[in-house]
Amino acid sequence: MPTETEIVTRLRAAGCVFAEDEATLLLEAAEGGELEALIERRVAGEPLEQVLGWAEFAGLRIRVLPGVFVPRRRTEFLAAEAAGFARRAGREHPPVVVDLCCGAGAIGAAIADAAGPLQLVAADLDPVAVQAARSNLDPIGALVFEGDLYDALPGELRGRVDVLAVNAPYVPSEAIAMMPPEARDHEARLALDGGGDGLDVHRRVAASAHSWLAPGGALLIETSERQAAVAVAFFEAGGLDARILHDDEAEATVVVGVRGPDRA
Template sequence: MRTYDATAVPHTLAPIVSALRAAGCVFAEDEAQLLVAEAPDSEALAEWVDLRVSGMPLEHILGWADFCGERIAVDPGVFVPRRRTELLVHQAICLLPDRVSSPPPIVVDLCCGSGAVGTVIARLYPEAELHSADIDPAAVNCARRNVDAVGGRVYQGDLFAALPPGLQGRVRILAVNAPYVPTEAIKTMPPEARLYESRAALDGGDDGLDFHRRVAAEALKWLLPEGHLLIETSGQQSGRTAGIVAGAGFTVRTVHSDGLDGTVVVGAPLCGKRSRWVPGRRAPSY
């Protein structure tokens, strides 16, 4: 194993950058700086560089991810929160009441993974009452570390079955980044995702939309009439996700951010209004 002197940063950085670049890391310099800054000693640094060169995601090595400018703990095997998902957080914050209301607005982060989405919403809107849930015990353990710190609760189970029934009809924001990769497309994903994140975090079924159907079918039962369902999807799948949400009794709009490369379908309970979703309509740009 190579060793690097973590105290001699300028001399250490160059060989690490070269090693990372040769391994195909696009942001080799930034990553090298982070590894040097975070490694407790030179032995750990050498081990971390080897892990990164072998393809392990940087966030799993460091034990945290930068998400919306916040450090989110990420354990091995747990889905690394992506930059595109910051759009889901932005949209949720925009839909929370301007003023502190009583009772506090309830936010549910379903399929929470590390708990990143709910944790950042609660940091930006501390009055919110946060409930996060995931089926994977490793994700739930990881989410507890993030969500406990902002005063939220984490549950384990299959979608809504994980939540306390007392939340039915009371949820203001239902934020969902569920798996949406079509099963066949998983093999084309980068090795960082395929090899280091659980298949259950990626696989959305034949067309990738199984979870969107299941969530949309049950969401009305949990939301307040003035609540919102927000589902992250891909640009390609957004028309179909919007159709599913509209078909479940919501008025729908699709938000896209070129900068974040993120797409979110936002549904508001119809409550007698006609759906504004038109099949094939282009998503407005964010």
Template sequence: MAVSAFRPDRSAVVRRLRAAGCVYAEDEAELLLAAADTAETLAGLVARRVAGLPLEHLLGWAEFCGERIAVDAGVFVPRARTALLVDIAVAVTGPAAAVVDLCCGSGATTVALARRLAPRWLAAADVDPAAVACARRNLDPLAVEVFHGDLYEPLPVRWRGRLDLVLANAPYVPTAAVALMPPEARLHEAPVALDGGPDGLAVLRRVAEGAARWLAPGGHLVVEAGETQLDALGAVLTAVDLLPTVHRDDERDAIAVTARRPG
């Protein structure tokens, strides 16, 4: 007896997603339909999405800078606005650079840097073991090493004072504001990837202090921050003798801050 072909009802999926508050219901429906090969699989995916699970965790991947990046459950989902960090990093970094991507999460920004730069050394690091495992899946094919540890602590000491670029998509949401984030983030991503301490700058302060020691003269730190944090972050950077510049992209609703070590 022939098995009937799977014929999903796209409009019904769109309606369920829209009713659940999914802003891009049509696009999400297409992705879920493509990921399901049976009615049961599709029903499960839609039910979990309606329940609030991030689409990227359901699919197992996210699109970032034109790359499909594996994203495991619980790992920070790369945001489209963070592409500005990559654009700015590429713009300020010269050839054959030594590059480290801190707070790398899934490794999305590191993959983008590997594609767009020709570094003499490129590595990534994260304190979250789940993120490190995910990043290694994405970066092993590119022969990029991923270190497990707190910011600069796990990096080889031979690179101290020799890095041309430090990129860090560090957490910068103030602790009190984490509870106001969309449920997709606050319930399904690691808190360590979101919580930036009382004013959101606790991790960025440490990133800046370390950059002053790990960057070569003329090297750059590139980070993301919120509009209301720029004055305080600028003061942090200048206090450790780094020269900050703010870059905005209104279309992506993104802010990047570069800080150059003089020399």
């Protein structure tokens, strides 16, 4: 079995910036004689989280599978803001929270951890992501569905959703080739590719959100700072009161759209 020093040397040669930390995690994750296989996967460029089988997110250990989008630390900002909306809604009733384009379910898990008890529903188009999300969310009583955006959700949720948290793909198609190989080569294209300007899925989400949100309910979508103003425009076109939130430290941008109260 290779020593930790030997593992660090191999990881450094492969371009791993945090080779020492990664070597420690690989040694901890290895069972029996599988250490060499784990090292080879990491040296070949597979994301560390997929090699380990988990990613840290908002203080939680989120299970990920090969090919599944790895939750980014910047998305903790979206989860925290969504949890705040859930807590406010929960003053009167257990809030209904939907994690749409859920990937491994990290956002939903973080919201539930920070703002529970709540009714949590998650959905994704990628069957492997749905499998990972169920392993993370089934233990906390959430329901996870496979399907295309709102088509995956139970109809009984229409008009009842207090928080709709969405980390949809927002990388422009032509920019995929410039992404780090870890993402480009090892995560599902549908979790990365947002179309021509990166906002194709965001438009679809915003166009129908009003009918799914409860009065006063909020849609939160992660995007880039450059794209945010465009997103605000189609949030407003969908009947939502929109604003931009930004966290400089996390380099995270979230657009929030709130459904106004029903008028008598």
